[in-house]
Amino acid sequence: MNETLRMSENEGTFGTHVSEVLVDALADWHAVDSHELTVCVYDYVDPEALDTLFCTTRAGRRREGTVIVPLDDVVATITVTATDAVDISLEAAQPAEATSASPPYTELSG
Numbered sequence: 001m002n003e004t005l006r007m008s009e010n011e012g013t014f015g016t017h018v019s020e021v022l023v024d025a026l027a028d029w030h031a032v033d034s035h036e037l038t039v040c041v042y043d044y045v046d047p048e049a050l051d052t053l054f055c056t057t058r059a060g061r062r063r064e065g066t067v068i069v070p071l072d073d074v075v076a077t078i079t080v081t082a083t084d085a086v087d088i089s090l091e092a093a094q095p096a097e098a099t100s101a102s103p104p105y106t107e108l109s110g
Contacts, residue, residue, distance in 0.1 A: 016086065017047070017051045018051055018053075018054045018078060018080060018086055019048075019050045019051050021078075021086045022047075022078060025076070025090055026041070026071065026074070029074060029090045039071060039072045044069060044070065044072070045069050045071075050067070050078075053065075054086075061082070063080065064081050065079070065080060066078065066080075072093075073093055074091060074093055075090070075091050075092075075093050076088055076089070077089040077090075
């Protein structure tokens with residue numbers, strides 16, 4: 001499978017949890033409602049930690065950066081920008097990636 005799904009939340013996402021956008025993207029990837037999703041995000045990344053990683057700073061801006069998280073049969077690249085946009089790109093995991101237990105890659109600025 002060589003598919004890619006891009007999901008961007010650009011308007012009014014300042015109060016949106018990044019983990020919720022990730023769940024919505026995964027539901028779209030699997031063509032199901034988010035409540036019917038069989039992939040448990042918590043098995044791969046702590047949603048609270050993900051939200052905290054991109055929380056609002058003392059300066060009143062959300063932290064920006066990129067995190068790559070392998071999730072079951074997909075790899076999610078989550079990018080939060082200075083304009084508070086949340087961009088999630090999902091790509092089918094290669095067989096070695098699907099079984100890899102390596103920790104996610106994180107790059108933050110600010």
